[in-house]
Amino acid sequence: MALKRNVPPPVKSILDIDSKLTSVICNSVSRFLPVRSFTTYYKGLEYSCHGIVWIACWLTFIWFAWSKSLFQMQVNLLIGLFIDIFAVATIKAFVRRRRPVGNKNDQWVTIGPDVYSFPSGHVSRAFYILFYFYKLYPLNEFMVLFLCVWAVAVAFSRILLRRHHLLDVIAGGVLGYFITFVVSVIWIDQSTAEYLVSYVSDDKLEGGEYHV
Numbered sequence: 001m002a003l004k005r006n007v008p009p010p011v012k013s014i015l016d017i018d019s020k021l022t023s024v025i026c027n028s029v030s031r032f033l034p035v036r037s038f039t040t041y042y043k044g045l046e047y048s049c050h051g052i053v054w055i056a057c058w059l060t061f062i063w064f065a066w067s068k069s070l071f072q073m074q075v076n077l078l079i080g081l082f083i084d085i086f087a088v089a090t091i092k093a094f095v096r097r098r099r100p101v102g103n104k105n106d107q108w109v110t111i112g113p114d115v116y117s118f119p120s121g122h123v124s125r126a127f128y129i130l131f132y133f134y135k136l137y138p139l140n141e142f143m144v145l146f147l148c149v150w151a152v153a154v155a156f157s158r159i160l161l162r163r164h165h166l167l168d169v170i171a172g173g174v175l176g177y178f179i180t181f182v183v184s185v186i187w188i189d190q191s192t193a194e195y196l197v198s199y200v201s202d203d204k205l206e207g208g209e210y211h212v
Contacts, residue, residue, distance in 0.1 A: 015167075019165055022159060022164075051121060058077065071197050077129075083183070084176070097168070098117060100163070118167070118171060120163070120168045127172065129147060132183065155169045
């Protein structure tokens with residue numbers, strides 16, 4: 001039988017304040033934007049930043065776009081996505097903070113540490129993608145603005161769906177920025193990116209065994 005963790009009083013006080021503040025935010029917003037009326041949109045945002053969805057879609061994008069000029073950007077973003085999933089799972093398994101009262105256990109594909117709340121993996125992923133395309137592979141201003149609105153919307157939706165407390169979301173945003181920094185440090189060059197992509201399909205690379 002697992003032993004109950006003893007939370008230091010100062011930390012417990014902060015968590016209690018965070019829980020109350022999260023409830024205040026949810027209750028206040030629900031007066032103007034009833035959760036039931038916007039659940040479809042919130043769930044859509046949830047799916048739009050799911051780790052499995054992003055990795056599957058990104059691998060598909062690499063396959064169908066298949067452009068050497070994109071390999072470096074694609075591989076580095078993918079590496080960051082894997083780092084994000086590993087980091088979030090590790091922190092959640094260590095912290096083991098329960099999700100807010102009122103959360104419905106209806107998330108799509110929750111595995112292991114996903115049952116815990118701190119930090120928000122959806123938010124860390126959203127802000128990692130935002131910072132990646134703002135700092136590491138800059139897109140035009142319109143696309144960056146779109147990603148910014150999307151990331152902020154994901155963050156708010158996590159609170160309003162009562163998936164996460166306010167601190168979980170803030171921590172997710174900070175983690176997303178940190179992962180961007182890590183990716184910038186380990187940045188994969190063009191030749192290495194092409195080498196890694198060759199494992200996906202050698203026949204598509206020029207000079208590959210089955211290239212025609």
